[in-house]
Amino acid sequence: MDESHVGRTRRPTIADVAQRAGVSKGLVSFALNDRPGVNVATRRRILAIAAELGWSPDVRARSLSTNRSFALGLVLQRDTEIVAGDPFFPAFIAGVERELSPAGQALVLASVPSHGREADTYRKLASERRVDGVFLADLRAGDERLDLIESLGLAAVTLGHPDVASAFPAVSVDDIDGVIATVDHLADLGHRSIAHVAGSPEMLHASRRGAAFERACERRGIAHRVVDTDFSARQGAEATRALIADAATRPTAICYSNDVMALAGIAVAQRGGLSVPGDLSIAGFDDSEIARHVYPSLTSVATDVVEWGAAAARTLLAAIAGDELDDSELAPAHLVVRESTGAAPAPRRDTPS
Amino acid sequence: MDESHVGRTRRPTIADVAQRAGVSKGLVSFALNDRPGVNVATRRRILAIAAELGWSPDVRARSLSTNRSFALGLVLQRDTEIVAGDPFFPAFIAGVERELSPAGQALVLASVPSHGREADTYRKLASERRVDGVFLADLRAGDERLDLIESLGLAAVTLGHPDVASAFPAVSVDDIDGVIATVDHLADLGHRSIAHVAGSPEMLHASRRGAAFERACERRGIAHRVVDTDFSARQGAEATRALIADAATRPTAICYSNDVMALAGIAVAQRGGLSVPGDLSIAGFDDSEIARHVYPSLTSVATDVVEWGAAAARTLLAAIAGDELDDSELAPAHLVVRESTGAAPAPRRDTPS
DNA sequence: TTGTACGCGTTATCAC
DNA sequence: GTGATAACGCGTACAA
Numbered sequence: 110m111d112e113s114h115v116g117r118t119r120r121p122t123i124a125d126v127a128q129r130a131g132v133s134k135g136l137v138s139f140a141l142n143d144r145p146g147v148n149v150a151t152r153r154r155i156l157a158i159a160a161e162l163g164w165s166p167d168v169r170a171r172s173l174s175t176n177r178s179f180a181l182g183l184v185l186q187r188d189t190e191i192v193a194g195d196p197f198f199p200a201f202i203a204g205v206e207r208e209l210s211p212a213g214q215a216l217v218l219a220s221v222p223s224h225g226r227e228a229d230t231y232r233k234l235a236s237e238r239r240v241d242g243v244f245l246a247d248l249r250a251g252d253e254r255l256d257l258i259e260s261l262g263l264a265a266v267t268l269g270h271p272d273v274a275s276a277f278p279a280v281s282v283d284d285i286d287g288v289i290a291t292v293d294h295l296a297d298l299g300h301r302s303i304a305h306v307a308g309s310p311e312m313l314h315a316s317r318r319g320a321a322f323e324r325a326c327e328r329r330g331i332a333h334r335v336v337d338t339d340f341s342a343r344q345g346a347e348a349t350r351a352l353i354a355d356a357a358t359r360p361t362a363i364c365y366s367n368d369v370m371a372l373a374g375i376a377v378a379q380r381g382g383l384s385v386p387g388d389l390s391i392a393g394f395d396d397s398e399i400a401r402h403v404y405p406s407l408t409s410v411a412t413d414v415v416e417w418g419a420a421a422a423r424t425l426l427a428a429i430a431g432d433e434l435d436d437s438e439l440a441p442a443h444l445v446v447r448e449s450t451g452a453a454p455a456p457r458r459d460t461p462s
Numbered sequence: 463m464d465e466s467h468v469g470r471t472r473r474p475t476i477a478d479v480a481q482r483a484g485v486s487k488g489l490v491s492f493a494l495n496d497r498p499g500v501n502v503a504t505r506r507r508i509l510a511i512a513a514e515l516g517w518s519p520d521v522r523a524r525s526l527s528t529n530r531s532f533a534l535g536l537v538l539q540r541d542t543e544i545v546a547g548d549p550f551f552p553a554f555i556a557g558v559e560r561e562l563s564p565a566g567q568a569l570v571l572a573s574v575p576s577h578g579r580e581a582d583t584y585r586k587l588a589s590e591r592r593v594d595g596v597f598l599a600d601l602r603a604g605d606e607r608l609d610l611i612e613s614l615g616l617a618a619v620t621l622g623h624p625d626v627a628s629a630f631p632a633v634s635v636d637d638i639d640g641v642i643a644t645v646d647h648l649a650d651l652g653h654r655s656i657a658h659v660a661g662s663p664e665m666l667h668a669s670r671r672g673a674a675f676e677r678a679c680e681r682r683g684i685a686h687r688v689v690d691t692d693f694s695a696r697q698g699a700e701a702t703r704a705l706i707a708d709a710a711t712r713p714t715a716i717c718y719s720n721d722v723m724a725l726a727g728i729a730v731a732q733r734g735g736l737s738v739p740g741d742l743s744i745a746g747f748d749d750s751e752i753a754r755h756v757y758p759s760l761t762s763v764a765t766d767v768v769e770w771g772a773a774a775a776r777t778l779l780a781a782i783a784g785d786e787l788d789d790s791e792l793a794p795a796h797l798v799v800r801e802s803t804g805a806a807p808a809p810r811r812d813t814p815s
Numbered sequence: 816t817t818g819t820a821c822g823c824g825t826t827a828t829c830a831c
Numbered sequence: 832g833t834g835a836t837a838a839c840g841c842g843t844a845c846a847a
Contacts, residue, residue, distance in 0.1 A: 120589075123824055133835050138825055148833060165589040169525040170823030173840050178522065180570070180592075189556045189768055190751045196546035199573075203542045206573040210583070215592055217533070218571040220552075220559040230563070236518040239533075239568050342755040369752055372725075376757035398543045399722055402695040404729035415542055475841060486817050491843060499816080523841030526822050818847080823840105830835080 121162040130158045141166070168215075172238075180215040181205075181425055182240035182263075186227045186247070191341050192220075194369045196397040197414055204418025205244070212426055228257055235261035242425045244268065245277070248313040266425040268417070269314055270436065278434040280421045284314065284394075285321040287410035287442030288364070291392050292325035294408075294444055295362045299453035300390065302332040304360040306348045306370055308340045315340075315366055318394075322364065334360065338370065345370025349377040353389065361389060361453045368393035368400050368409055375405070375449065386451030396445050405448035412442040474515040483511050494519070521568075525591075533568040534558075534778055535593035535616075539580045539600070544694050545573075547722045549750040550767055557771025558597070565779055581610055588614035595778045597621065598630070601666040619778040621770070622667055623789070631787040633774045637667065637747075638674040640763035640795030644717050644745050645678035647761075647797055652806035653715040653743060655685040659701045659727065661719040663690045668719055671747075675717065687713065691723065698723025702730040706742065714806045715743035721750045721762055728758070728802065739804030749798050758801035765795040 127137045132155065140147045140155040147155075172178050183202070185192060192198065202216065209216055217240050219230045231254065234240050242264030245254060248271050255275050258265045265277040295303055305322040308315030319335045326333035336352065338344035345365060353359045365371035371393030375385050383389045385405055393400055396411035420439055427434055480490045485504065493500045493508040500508075525531050536555070538545060545551065555569065562569055570593050572583045584607065587593050595617030598607060601624050608628050611618045618630040648656055658675040661668030672688045679686035689705065691697035698718060706712045718724035724746030728738050736742045738758055746753055749764035773792055780787055 122822085134824075135826075135836075136834060139834095142825085146833065151833080167526075167823060168590040168592060169522060169531065170840095171825080172522040173520075173526050173842095174823075174825045176840075185552075185555075189553055192552040192556070193549035194751050195552070199538075199545040199548070199551065200542055202538075202571065203545070203573045203575070206571075207575075210572070210574075210586075213590075215570050215587075215590075216572070217568050218555065218559075219563070219569070220556045221563075222556070222560075233563075234568075237521040237566075237568075239521060342751050346755050369755075372752055373755035376755055376759075379757045398547050399695050399725055402699050402726035402729055404732045406729075476843095477841080487842075488818080488844075489816060492816090495843090501816090504816090520841055523822095524843080526824095527841075527843045529822075816847100819845090821844085822842100825839085827838080828836085831833085 120167075121164045122167075123164070126155065126159045126162055126164050129162065130155050177429075178238055178241050179213060180217050180240045181209065181422070182217045182219065182231075182234045182243040183246070184227060184230050184234075184243065185218070185220045186222075186224065188339075188341070189222070191339065194342065195340070195367070196395055200414035201246070201418040201421075204415035204420075205422045206418075207415070208419050208422035208426070214426065228254070231257055231261060231263070235263050241429045242266070244421055244425065248272075249311045250313060250316065252313070264425060264429045266421050266428060268421060272313060278424050278428055279436040280417065280424050280439065281436065282412045282417055282439045283441040284318060284410065284412060285441075287394070287412070287444055288318050288321040289325045290444035291364050291408075291410060292322060292329065292331070294446060295364075295390060295392070295450060295453075296329040296331055298362075298390065298451060300331065300360075300362040301453065302360040303362045303364065304334045304336065304352050306336050306338055306345055306352075306363060306365045306374065308338060308366040310337045318366060332360075338366070340367055340370065342369045342373040346373040346377050349374040350381075353378060353381055353383065359389075362391070362450065363389065364392040364394070366394050368395045368397045368407060371407055371409070371449075372399070372403060375403070375407070385449055388454050390450040390453070392444075392450055400445075401447065408447045408450040409445055410442045411445050413440060416440075473520075474512075474517045475520075476517070479508065479512045479515060479517050482515065483508050530782075531591055531594050532566060533570050533593045534562065534775070535570045535572065535584075535587045535596040536599070537580060537583050537587075537596065538571070538573045539577065541692075541694070542575070544692065547695065548693070548720070549748055553767035554599070554771040554774075557768035557773075558775045559771075560768070561772050561775035561779065567779065581607070584610055584614060584616070588616050594782045595619070597774055597778065601625075602664045603666060603669065605666070617778060617782045619774050619781060621774060625666060631777050631781055632789040633770065633777050633792065634789065635765045635770055635792045636794040637671060637763065637765060638794075640747070640765070640797055641671050641674040641717070642678045643797035644761075644763060645675060645682060645684070647799060648715045648717075648743060648745070648803060648806075649682040649684055651715075651743065651804060653684065653713075654806065655713040656715045656717065657687040657689065657705050657713040659689050659691055659698055659705075659716060659718045659723055661691060661693045668693075671719060685713075691719070693720055693723065695722045695726040699726040699730050702727040703734075706731060706734055706736065712742075714741075715745070715803065717745040717747070719747050721746035721748045721753050721760060724760055724762070724802075725752070725756060728756070728760070738802055741807050743803040743806070745797075745803055753798075754800065761800045761803040762798055763795045764798050766793060769793075 140152040336348040393409035396409040400407040689701040746762035749762040753760040
């Protein structure tokens, strides 16, 4: 009858280790945290006993005393349908986890359906002290979250550069290069009229890609158009229908802001009797796995999202640790040419000059 | 010089509220938690002061004293590439969050690349006391996680029924109905040889769908084949290539275990000169948004994944609260017929009988 | 209603 | 340099 161990054994605390080692709680803490001031032999003994007892730190207790949560937050604000088709977040999260897990940090994920509840979610994460910092994705024009997060006393890292003053380090992937490469690729193929099916215009990366697209077209002397969408396949399809409706004015190539819309665009074109890339070249963005497995396979712009997540996590952890950090830039996006883009069709003969 | 408020104001604690209200900490706690034994007027006054001071509970402190984390865990174990194309988790998470957020609970997400690190992740979540319970998705044959989770003292809910004894409630969606409906639909269209491109055979839902497929085919007297994959577009494409390689023996219809593989399958078929659905009918599974926007649009099996997430969250919260729960069953999967399935091609004349 | 111990690890203060 | 002691963080719970 081992009195103190009735039923399930109580998990060992630092006090148990201390008692067993015949030292004080404080010393055990010092030993376990690799801090100076502990005799080497004593430290070894303490560590051995901790291991033997199966002790492991209780984040709750540690959190309370250190005033840190050892967790980072990511708030997703997208329609369910859109986020479901978006390969970004799963990959980003995988990269984040690769860094957080060894660092003993956890990822707290919140998913909000509407803009309104987004600020509340950050406020709640902060007031409940759930997280030490947050990842700011999908930056918007004049993003109010920057001030909010700062006023909440949270650390943060932005994915990309905000268009307003920011107190937080930015980790960016230059996707402009990918846009330019796409336009150049199409221009080299003889296209003289290209459309861009962009994402939501309040999204900074969408508007920047749109602007880069226009600049690139102008540099090459190419007629261009931009259509805004909400990133959904549905709106990608609608935009495509509108663009190709008038055979006389339709572009010979369309670049989309994501692969899902590009796939929908291919479908609309084919349904309208256009061959891709014979009559219409199509380029995506994301280079999702499916891009290389559709027919025609999809030319798309690739970025290393996993690495982006990892870099963002490292930066945020460093910021929380108090390091002053410069913005960092990852490998730029690059174009992966496949079958959906090809030579521009010969000028139409059916339009009398 | 407001001495006690130099720089950033310290966040108010329950002690501040107590002092301001001229009562004890304990009474404030009772008032804030809506527990009986507090004079109505006093309670009102305490709540007013708490609001005025901007007090909000600190989960860390609450966690330490209640021995609860107020957080639930979800461990994703899939290749980055595969999870990126999978619409399940974003939708599932959206549903989970819909329940957790109002309940003051957080979702802790872990993402592990390999099987080996999966058990460690659960162990860590438990030993650090990060979460009170976990969602068990992607059940496997003889899933070792059930025993592990139980031994770790965590609560859990399984997504679907395990094939071994389980201490946890299951929340399931019957996808068998969807499989049967698919086979019946194809049989009604005259198909007499159907293949199933299944997911990983150790995944319970994959093997169960496979078995259901075979039973449904046998019931209708239809020749059938099952090919296992890892759920990736690549293997979906490979499986399709193998299936259609021999024109004499190829099936006239293929059902896939997810939409991504089905899209890859359509591409392989078209590339091989087969028309879909003219020569080959194709059905997917998941009914992702893109399914209705490709050409031909994809017949697929739909389930309400958001609702599944919400139900699983409710069940897990109830289990943590100590309720004894029965397994629950959500609305079954149903087939959404689109263009990628059609009448079986006429029997080949080029094969001399 | 109050007072106070408690949960568990961290850290500042002291003593040898 | 080694180590002990005690206070602290914040909310909960129980005896008084």
